[in-house]
Amino acid sequence: MQAHKANGNFTEDVTVVMRRYTPSDNKEVLRIFQEGMMEMVADTAFRGLLYHPESQLLYAAITVHCLWVAEIGGSVVGLVAAHCLQDGSIELLRMSVDRRFRRQRVGVALGQQVLKFARLCASSSTTTSVVLGTTAYMAAPHRLYLALGFRCVGITEGFSTPGIERSLLERAFYRVRHHHYKVDLK
Numbered sequence: 001m002q003a004h005k006a007n008g009n010f011t012e013d014v015t016v017v018m019r020r021y022t023p024s025d026n027k028e029v030l031r032i033f034q035e036g037m038m039e040m041v042a043d044t045a046f047r048g049l050l051y052h053p054e055s056q057l058l059y060a061a062i063t064v065h066c067l068w069v070a071e072i073g074g075s076v077v078g079l080v081a082a083h084c085l086q087d088g089s090i091e092l093l094r095m096s097v098d099r100r101f102r103r104q105r106v107g108v109a110l111g112q113q114v115l116k117f118a119r120l121c122a123s124s125s126t127t128t129s130v131v132l133g134t135t136a137y138m139a140a141p142h143r144l145y146l147a148l149g150f151r152c153v154g155i156t157e158g159f160s161t162p163g164i165e166r167s168l169l170e171r172a173f174y175r176v177r178h179h180h181y182k183v184d185l186k
C-alpha cells in the first residue's frame with residue numbers, strides 16, 4: 001500500500017507492506033503490542049504483563065486465527081489479527097502500531113488487511129461482518145475504525161472479563177467503557 005502523509009510543510013510517501021506474521025517477528029511484535037496495550041491501560045494490575053513476556057505472547061496469540069505484520073523499509077512497525085467467531089463474524093483484534101510510525105496510514109493498512117481477509121472468507125462461507133471491541137478512551141482507535149468504515153453498534157458500561165467477579169469497591173472505582181464496532185460485508 002502506498003501511503004501519503006501530510007507532514008508540516010512537506011509531504012512524504014511511505015510504502016507500507018503487509019505480510020503474514022512469522023515466528024522471527026516475535027521480538028518486534030511483542031514490543032509493539034506491549035507498548036500499544038500499555039497506552040490503553042491506565043494503571044491496573046494488567047500492567048504486570050509488562051514483566052511477563054510469556055504471558056504477553058500467550059495473550060497476543062490466544063484465540064487468533066490470522067496474524068499480520070506491517071513493514072516499512074523492512075522493519076516491522078505494526079500488527080493486527082483476525083479471529084473467526086462462531087456467529088459468522090470475524091473479529092479484528094490486537095491492532096497496534098509502533099509509536100514512531102504513527103499517522104502514516106499503517107493502522108489503515110492493517111485494518112484493510114483484515115477487511116480484505118474477511119471479504120475473501122465471505123465469498124466462500126457464511127461470514128457476514130467484521131466486528132471489534134475496544135476499551136480505549138483515546139480518540140485515535142475510534143477515528144481509525146470509523147475511517148475504515150466501521151460503525152459503533154453499542155457501548156457497554158462496566159465491561160468486565162467474562163468469568164471474573166469483581167468486588168463492590170472495584171465495580172465502583174474501576175470503570176471501563178467498551179465500544180463495539182461493526183462493518184457489514186453483505
Ligand SMILES: CC(C)(COP(=O)(O)OP(=O)(O)OC[C@H]1O[C@@H](n2cnc3c(N)ncnc32)[C@H](O)[C@@H]1OP(=O)(O)O)[C@@H](O)C(=O)NCCC(=O)NCCS
Binds near residue numbers: 037098105133139141
Ligand atoms: C490506534 C492506532 C493503531 C492508529 O495507528 P496509526 O498508524 O497511527 O493510524 P493511521 O495513520 O492509519 O490513522 C488513520 C486515521 O485514524 C485517525 N487517527 C490516528 N491517530 C490519531 C490520533 N492520535 N488522534 C486523532 N485521530 C487519529 C485519523 O483519522 C487518521 O487519519 P489522518 O491521519 O488522515 O487524519 C495507534 O495509535 C496505536 O497503536 N495506538 C495504541 C494501541 C491501540 O490503541 N490499539 C487499538 C486497540 S482497540
